[in-house]
Amino acid sequence: MVFMQFSTGIKYSESDLEKAKTYRAKDYPEYVDPAIEALVREMMSGFADKWTVEILDALWDAGTLRFSKLARRVSGISQKMLTQTLRRMERDGLVVRDLYPEVPPKVEYSLSPLGLTRGAAFCNVWVWALENHEAVAVARSHFDANRR
Amino acid sequence: MVFMQFSTGIKYSESDLEKAKTYRAKDYPEYVDPAIEALVREMMSGFADKWTVEILDALWDAGTLRFSKLARRVSGISQKMLTQTLRRMERDGLVVRDLYPEVPPKVEYSLSPLGLTRGAAFCNVWVWALENHEAVAVARSHFDANRR
DNA sequence: CGGTATCCACTTAGATACTG
DNA sequence: CAGTATCTAAGTGGATACCG
Numbered sequence: 001m002v003f004m005q006f007s008t009g010i011k012y013s014e015s016d017l018e019k020a021k022t023y024r025a026k027d028y029p030e031y032v033d034p035a036i037e038a039l040v041r042e043m044m045s046g047f048a049d050k051w052t053v054e055i056l057d058a059l060w061d062a063g064t065l066r067f068s069k070l071a072r073r074v075s076g077i078s079q080k081m082l083t084q085t086l087r088r089m090e091r092d093g094l095v096v097r098d099l100y101p102e103v104p105p106k107v108e109y110s111l112s113p114l115g116l117t118r119g120a121a122f123c124n125v126w127v128w129a130l131e132n133h134e135a136v137a138v139a140r141s142h143f144d145a146n147r148r
Numbered sequence: 149m150v151f152m153q154f155s156t157g158i159k160y161s162e163s164d165l166e167k168a169k170t171y172r173a174k175d176y177p178e179y180v181d182p183a184i185e186a187l188v189r190e191m192m193s194g195f196a197d198k199w200t201v202e203i204l205d206a207l208w209d210a211g212t213l214r215f216s217k218l219a220r221r222v223s224g225i226s227q228k229m230l231t232q233t234l235r236r237m238e239r240d241g242l243v244v245r246d247l248y249p250e251v252p253p254k255v256e257y258s259l260s261p262l263g264l265t266r267g268a269a270f271c272n273v274w275v276w277a278l279e280n281h282e283a284v285a286v287a288r289s290h291f292d293a294n295r296r
Numbered sequence: 297c298g299g300t301a302t303c304c305a306c307t308t309a310g311a312t313a314c315t316g
Numbered sequence: 317c318a319g320t321a322t323c324t325a326a327g328t329g330g331a332t333a334c335c336g
Contacts, residue, residue: 036281039281039284039285040274040277040278040281041198041201041202043277043280043281043284044196044201044273044274044277045196045197045198045200045201046198048192048193048196048197049193049196049197050189050193050194052193053189053192053193054189066297066298067297067298067299068297068298071298078329078330078331079298079299079330080300080329080330080331081328081329081330083298083299083300084329090291091287091288091291091292092284092287092288093283093284093286093287093288093291099298102297103297103336104297104298105297105298105299105336106297106298107297107298107299114280114283114284114287117276117280118276118280121272121273121275121276122272122273123272124269124270124271124272124273125192125269125270125272125273126188126192127269128265128266128269129188129191129192130188132191132262132265132266133184133187133188133191135241135262136187136191136240136241136262137187138241139239139240139241139262140239140240140241143238143239143241144239214317214318215317215318215319216317216318219318226309226310226311227318227319228309228310228311228319228320229309229310231318231319231320232309247318250317251316251317252317252318253316253317253318253319254317254318255317255318255319
């Protein structure tokens with residue numbers, strides 16, 4: 001499996017912790033429309049559920065995929081969840097659905113420009129996950145050992 | 149409400165779409181241990197549910213918060229979900245829990261170094277969400293209008 | 297092929313009550 | 317104060333069957 005490409009020159013090291021602390025130090029108390037804030041928060045959590053991440057990843061790697069190809073590529077997904085998640089992503093403007101009215105029908109999915117920028121923004125998180133999965137595994141076994 | 153600070157110099161513009169396309173063009177077919185892949189994928193989706201994001205955001209902004217302060221800061225969260233989510237984040241090594249054995253008890257929560265780097269990695273996604281919420285809103289209303 | 301519709305087992309999270 | 321325990325309503329996703 002190919003994770004989202006991360007050979008972007010963006011790397012996280014010790015200095016990033018310092019940067020992180022620096023960001024936190026400042027405070028930007030600015031007014032934000034509650035409706036917009038709600039949408040932004042929804043975009044943070046709602047766009048990062050399991051299937052959305054996997055589909056975004058698959059389309060990121062493959063570029064364009066038919067429904068059935070996508071189903072085979074995203075292992076474990078049911079037809080219902082694939083349809084449902086694709087429909088939501090299409091509605092949110094992340095995915096483009098191209099229907100070819102042939103018999104049998106052919107439907108191709110790909111990332112929209114918006115979906116591509118989302119993928120780009122997500123690259124750092126992939127990098128973080130790839131670089132820190134061991135730290136998480138250690139933290140878990142340590143916690144479980146101490147807490148029984 | 150203060151979103152995660154994003155005055156990092158990292159900005160997304162038209163050129164980022166080009167970059168995104170460039171990333172996608174290359175392919176890195178390398179073997180990954182299935183157990184590690186599963187953990188990495190879990191870290192992508194499981195660490196981005198609603199409450200985890202909100203708690204990470206709150207602790208990122210505030211630095212250190214007591215349980216009750218956190219409860220007031222994360223609007224709408226129930227005591228149960230706050231406890232549950234904090235426990236999971238602590239287990240995953242994202243959050244540090246400091247217990248002061250006084251009466252009444254005092255418990256302080258803060259982000260671990262790992263949690264801070266996660267927050268830093270997430271900054272781009274906040275930037276993306278803040279810059280593109282209107283695009284999403286437009287996409288939705290367009291989709292709803294056409295599909296009825 | 298690419299869906300939709302229905303049913304149902306399971307999970308989830310809020311409300312409430314209680315505690316060291 | 318900072319939890320735990322219990323109950324329950326609502327949501328979620330898989331399996332299955334059917335359709336244009």
